[in-house]
Amino acid sequence: MPERNIEFGKYGARGIKGYEAVARQLDALAGYIATPITARRGLQARLHYLTRTPHARAAARAAGLTVTDRTLRAWAAGTRTPSRKNLAAIERAYRTVRRENVARYLAARLNRDGRGTRVEIHPLNQSQVSRPRQRPVEFRALNVRRWDRIVAAWAAGDDQELDAAWVDLVVDLGSQWGQYEYVTNVGFAA
Amino acid sequence: MNEFQDIDALLASTSADRTPLPTAAERRQLRDELGLSRAQVARALGVSPSTLAGWEAGRDPGGEIREKYAYFLRQAQEKLRSRTTPAANTGDPLLSSPVPAAAAVDDQTELPEAQPCVLCGQPAGHQVAGYPQHLDPAECGTTAAVPKPVRPQKSALREELRRPAPAGQQRRAGRGVKVVPVGRRVQAASDTPDLIGAAVAAVLAEHAGDVEAATAALVKRAIPDAMALLDHTRKGGRYDVIAHPWLPDILRKQTARGADQIWEARPKWTRPQLPAGRHEVTALDINGAYLSALKTHLPIGQLEHSTGNQHDRRRAGVHLITPPAWDHDAVLPNPVGNRDEPGPLWVTEPTLRLMLRLSGPKYALCDPPEIHESWTSGATESLLEKFRTALKDARDRAITDNDEVTLEYVKAMYSKFVSTLGESNYNRELYRTDWMHLIRSQAFANLWWKAHRAYDEGLMVVRAMGTDELHVTGDWRAVFPEGRGVTEVKVKDVYTVGTNQHPAPEPPDSPS
Numbered sequence: 001m002p003e004r005n006i007e008f009g010k011y012g013a014r015g016i017k018g019y020e021a022v023a024r025q026l027d028a029l030a031g032y033i034a035t036p037i038t039a040r041r042g043l044q045a046r047l048h049y050l051t052r053t054p055h056a057r058a059a060a061r062a063a064g065l066t067v068t069d070r071t072l073r074a075w076a077a078g079t080r081t082p083s084r085k086n087l088a089a090i091e092r093a094y095r096t097v098r099r100e101n102v103a104r105y106l107a108a109r110l111n112r113d114g115r116g117t118r119v120e121i122h123p124l125n126q127s128q129v130s131r132p133r134q135r136p137v138e139f140r141a142l143n144v145r146r147w148d149r150i151v152a153a154w155a156a157g158d159d160q161e162l163d164a165a166w167v168d169l170v171v172d173l174g175s176q177w178g179q180y181e182y183v184t185n186v187g188f189a190a
Numbered sequence: 191m192n193e194f195q196d197i198d199a200l201l202a203s204t205s206a207d208r209t210p211l212p213t214a215a216e217r218r219q220l221r222d223e224l225g226l227s228r229a230q231v232a233r234a235l236g237v238s239p240s241t242l243a244g245w246e247a248g249r250d251p252g253g254e255i256r257e258k259y260a261y262f263l264r265q266a267q268e269k270l271r272s273r274t275t276p277a278a279n280t281g282d283p284l285l286s287s288p289v290p291a292a293a294a295v296d297d298q299t300e301l302p303e304a305q306p307c308v309l310c311g312q313p314a315g316h317q318v319a320g321y322p323q324h325l326d327p328a329e330c331g332t333t334a335a336v337p338k339p340v341r342p343q344k345s346a347l348r349e350e351l352r353r354p355a356p357a358g359q360q361r362r363a364g365r366g367v368k369v370v371p372v373g374r375r376v377q378a379a380s381d382t383p384d385l386i387g388a389a390v391a392a393v394l395a396e397h398a399g400d401v402e403a404a405t406a407a408l409v410k411r412a413i414p415d416a417m418a419l420l421d422h423t424r425k426g427g428r429y430d431v432i433a434h435p436w437l438p439d440i441l442r443k444q445t446a447r448g449a450d451q452i453w454e455a456r457p458k459w460t461r462p463q464l465p466a467g468r469h470e471v472t473a474l475d476i477n478g479a480y481l482s483a484l485k486t487h488l489p490i491g492q493l494e495h496s497t498g499n500q501h502d503r504r505r506a507g508v509h510l511i512t513p514p515a516w517d518h519d520a521v522l523p524n525p526v527g528n529r530d531e532p533g534p535l536w537v538t539e540p541t542l543r544l545m546l547r548l549s550g551p552k553y554a555l556c557d558p559p560e561i562h563e564s565w566t567s568g569a570t571e572s573l574l575e576k577f578r579t580a581l582k583d584a585r586d587r588a589i590t591d592n593d594e595v596t597l598e599y600v601k602a603m604y605s606k607f608v609s610t611l612g613e614s615n616y617n618r619e620l621y622r623t624d625w626m627h628l629i630r631s632q633a634f635a636n637l638w639w640k641a642h643r644a645y646d647e648g649l650m651v652v653r654a655m656g657t658d659e660l661h662v663t664g665d666w667r668a669v670f671p672e673g674r675g676v677t678e679v680k681v682k683d684v685y686t687v688g689t690n691q692h693p694a695p696e697p698p699d700s701p702s
Contacts, residue, residue: 025434029618034446120434122492139432139491184492187434189618 003178011133015124015182019159019166022186026154029190030102037091040078046094047076059100065093096157103155107147109190116145121173122185137179144169144188209260211250212267218246220266225304225313225324228646235259240648247647247668300552371426385419386584386603390596405598412602413610413617419603423576431573433620435492438565440508440536441623443613452508452627455541455634457641457654459523464652468690469663471652473683476640478585478676479658481604483633484578487539488625489567499561501546506539507566508624513537514549514557522645523654525556525638534562538624539569540632544639565624578604582676589674633657644669652687 008015033049035042050060051072067086074080082090110117123137144150150169153162170177211217221231228246232239235258245251251259304313305322314324368379390408397403408415424431440451476482487506501509512534516524525544529535542559549558581604588596610617611626634657641654644662647669653661659682670679 031615120432122434122436127494139430141430185434185436187621189433189620 003181005178005181008182011130012128013124013126013182014128015184017163018121018170018181018183018186019163021183022150022166023154023159023162025186025188026106026151029106030099032095032098037087037094043082043087043090044076046090047072050090050094050097051076056097059097060093063093063096063100065089099155099157103151106190107151110147110151110188111145114145116143117147117188117190118142119144120185120187121170121180121183122187123180124182125184135179140173140180142169142172209256211256211260212263214246214248217263220263220270221246223270224266225315227304227315230303231262235262239646243647243668247665299550300547302551302554383422384584385415385422386580386596386600389415390593390599394595401595405595408595408599409602412599412606416603416607417617417619419580420574420577420607423580427573427576429490429570429573431620432491433622435622437621437623438493438495440565441493441627450623451536453527453529453535453537453541454627454631455525455527455537456630456656457523457634457637458528459519459655460653461651462520464650464687467688469650469652469687471661471663471685471687472666472681473653473685474660474662474666474670474679475682476637476658476660476679477674478582478601478604479633479636480608480629481578481581481585482636482676483608483629484574484581484604485571486628486632487543487569487571488573488628489539489569490573491567493565493567493624496564496566497562501542501561502566504568505564505566506569506628507564508536508538508627509542509561509566510534510536510563511542511545511559511561513559514545516556518555522555522651523638523641525635527634538628538631539566540628540635544635586675630657640670 033042033045035045037043037046049056050065051057057069071080075082119142121140121142123139126134126137149165150162153165167177167181170180173180212220221228228239228242232242235242235255237255241251245259250256299317301315301317301322304315305317306312307314307323308321309323312324314322316323316325318325369376370379370382371377372382389411390404393404393407394401397407420431443450489506493507513526513529516526525548526535526537526541542561545556545559547553548555581600584596585600587593588600606616608626608629611620611629612623613621637654637658637660640660641651644651644660644666649662649664649666649669651660651662653659660679666679672678672680674680
């Protein structure tokens with residue numbers, strides 16, 4: 001059993017990398033603004049979040065929203081509308097700042113004073129694999145006690161680090177952990 | 191002259207010495223013990239089932255039909271008397287589980303008419319894999335009818351003789367200590383921690399007996415407590431509760447505030463027309479509808495897709511169906527609810543099972559629904575069973591002790607559990623939108639069966655709406671027991687519709 005799959009999906013298995021599923025779940029728990037940025041309401045909400053306090057402005061600037069205060073005011077007032085490129089920049093900055101702001105509290109909730117959180121790992125989808133090549137891969141669950149590294153990597157948007165942090169945890173599943181490199185879903189609550 | 195003779199004959203037939211009948215309760219008991227349905231007896235007597243229901247509820251038949259009914263009851267008594275003698279030595283352990291459980295679950299159907307059971311020869315209302323038989327071993331009566339393997343029966347008989355008393359008497363004689371398995375040992379059921387009672391006691395002590403403050407505090411912590419209770423009741427269970435499965439798109443909300451594509455078949459039905467005259471309508475409330483609905487076939491794992499018009503009874507989930515036409519809207523609600531939009535729709539397991547049952551030979555009220563696609567998983571009815579039983583026991587105890595705090599707490603626990611099962615931010619430990627829909631639909635299906643029962647027993651169903659509201663006219667106390675238990679109903683409202691002067695009825699839901 002290789003620990004890292006080499007040609008995933010060659011025989012029709014479908015799934016996503018474990019760390020991607022974790023990032024998705026953390027994103028879902030972080031709770032972004034629901035209205036899309038293309039709607040006026042969504043844009044206003046994001047701009048408000050990024051410019052409400054001097055601290056937020058500094059964080060937005062650090063996250064790559066390098067426009068002048070005058071432009072920001074014009075966007076907020078609606079006299080000018082951001083270009084498509086700038087909309088993407090606002091969205092990116094918003095997500096980064098939001099993750100950074102949420103990370104501390106999310107990690108604390110997931111650590112639960114050292115009791116940790118139960119994580120469900122739903123195995124990859126083999127329905128398109130021919131019968132002789134299908135393998136029994138079961139649903140697994142494990143308790144993760146230390147979340148700081150995972151949440152920090154997620155907040156920083158560092159996929160490699162998040163992958164490494166996640167694999168370090170998945171190794172606890174035992175010698176078959178390689179079967180859980182790709183999954184359909186990783187579920188946990190915060 | 192001929193007309194006068196007829197009148198004379200008629201008067202002669204109504205003589206003073208009417209045939210005495212057993213009491214109403216006995217009439218029903220006799221029929222039940224013979225395993226006959228009301229419809230069967232009514233057909234034999236040439237009356238409608240609702241008329242028979244009236245007789246069993248206390249009305250008295252008259253004239254010729256009274257003679258026939260008296261004859262039926264006499265014969266039933268005779269038959270039962272003759273049956274009690276051989277029935278004394280039943281309880282054969284081999285007979286008591288004649289079919290492996292899996293097979294029994296698999297293809298049992300209800301029979302339109304009772305046929306002799308292949309095991310005991312008595313009329314049975316169900317068939318398993320084509321063989322009519324009793325589903326409940328207790329009903330499967332005598333040992334006489336069918337030849338059976340000789341040796342096992344002998345040993346069983348010997349064992350029977352060695353036993354001091356028949357099983358039924360033993361059960362009556364001594365109440366043993368109820369035990370539950372805990373790890374490798376057994377423990378008396380009374381020693382297991384009572385989470386609900388302990389929480390109530392702790393909060394009452396904290397608020398120094400202030401009932402209102404304690405109730406508010408308990409309701410506030412109902413969701414985490416319900417989850418803790420669920421975890422506790424799943425200890426040692428066969429299946430894990432899978433809390434965060436991947437869900438297909440049909441179970442996901444389209445927009446943040448929108449709904450997903452599942453149709454829960456909530457009934458919202460009003461009888462279109464009432465007969466002329468004045469009617470007293472009683473609005474009945476089904477107690478703990480969602481609590482009872484926790485007993486339903488729930489999918490255990492991740493839902494898997496399948497196509498084709500077949501239904502697997504061992505699986506549960508959601509199905510894309512084309513519902514059959516419903517021709518009984520004048521008297522009974524449509525089992526699919528009041529849906530205006532035509533075409534296929536996604537329904538849940540309880541709704542589908544309700545429609546499949548109604549299309550079966552016993553009811554034959556509609557055509558079977560056509561299933562196009564399904565998202566299902568292996569199912570069990572017992573996943574939340576211990577959880578439900580724990581809540582129900584606490585509720586019953588609270589009712590007998592008149593303990594309003596526990597009652598409110600239990601109510602908050604189960605209702606909030608059901609409402610936050612899905613993608614709720616108030617309960618992130620369980621993301622089972624499919625279960626939420628299934629449990630709600632089960633409550634609606636249960637209400638539909640209550641409406642059907644009322645109709646079957648001769649009441650007039652006026653409205654069926656929401657989760658737990660049923661409006662009926664007639665003597666409903668003979669059909670539904672009144673009370674606060676989950677099998678009982680309580681009266682929400684009583685109002686009259688229509689007037690004696692004007693035959694045209696008012697709008698059906700205007701209380702006067």
